Amino acid sequence: MNYDALLWLSFGGPEGPDEVMPFLENVTRGRGVPRERLEEVAEHYHHFGGVSPINRLNREAIAAVEKELAAQGIDLPVYFGNRNWRPMVEDTVATMAADGVRRALVFPTSAYGGYSACRQYDEDIERARAAVGEGAPHLVKLRQFFDHPLFVGAFADALRAARAELGADEGTRTVFVAHSVPVGADAAAGPPGSGGHRYSRQIAEAARLVAAEVGLGGHDVVWQSRSGPPQVPWLEPDIVDHLGTLHAEGVRAVAVCPVGFVSDHLEVIWDLDNEAAERAAELGMGFARAATPNADPRFAQLVVELVREHTQGAPARKLSDFPAAGGTANGAPCAPGCCEPVRRRS
Ligand SMILES: CC1=C(CCC(=O)O)c2cc3nc(cc4[nH]c(cc5[nH]c(cc1n2)c(C)c5CCC(=O)O)c(CCC(=O)O)c4C)C(CCC(=O)O)=C3C
């Protein structure tokens, strides 16, 4: 099948102090996140002048993908749209339609399944097409890539570098970390009848694949950036609490690998490089954080390879037994009820 364009679909982030609160209100609309949590998170953004690096990182990655497409002789313009902040995906898809784009592939900047990591990007696609209405392009999302050898390879090299920084020995523990989600959302992740927990199981699998490539004897998987009201359970343990546990076990240094993310956006540079690093320092533990793949040349190669699965029938390279999921048209779920959002009380 032929495509006219590639849509780079991401989360979005503020690019100035006045944009922080409106952005946070977009993210949390109807999601039952308490006001105090929003104010606390706003402070994290203000710590960096109200600018999240995420839009810049996406633009850099898009430039690398454009170069890689050209190098491989693939003529596909790349458009950029976000769920929560400008450029908003609704506006981008309208521009695409005006430019005459009829069929486009969509790269979501998340490697995993689950409501927040996959299905919510389907909702974005559906909403953007509905906003454009008649003449909206046909949009086909690329599949989940947490088990792709180029994704695993980029994290493996980054983790090796972080461990080398620590002069890693038997006193060093490697800790993989991903964004926490509500326990109920994780239980509902995956197609109905598949046993659920697709998000946390894929995170554990990606961690296992990276650890195996680095040749680690053991590792932990923990969570970060818990949100929501306190009475709702989220995946645990939190990275900051886990550092205390490791310290009590006699661990002297920690190499942290943020395997749940593709770029060093705000939740990485605040929750890990600030909060977790500070806790490690308090405990007198060494701390090093592996880079995310955004700037690695393999990331652009990965995106182009996923594109070629659709345009040239390239084989779907993957290192796990999980089904290749998430690649659906016009925001359809993988299966009826797949990764259904958990009903929230208003
Ligand atoms: C699984 C997952 C990913 C990974 C998959 C992916 O990458 O898509 C992710 C990524 C991101 N999350 C981000 C930022 C935020 N997430 C929030 C809130 C939430 N995240 C959730 C989950 C995830 N989030 C959930 C279940 C909530 C609760 C509200 C809800 O049910 O939706 C909030 C609200 C404030 C708060 O933290 O409470 C903010 C500001 C940014 C941008 C950072 C920047 O600006 O650089 C990125 C890339």
Ligand SMILES: [Fe+2]
């Ligand atoms: Fe988030």
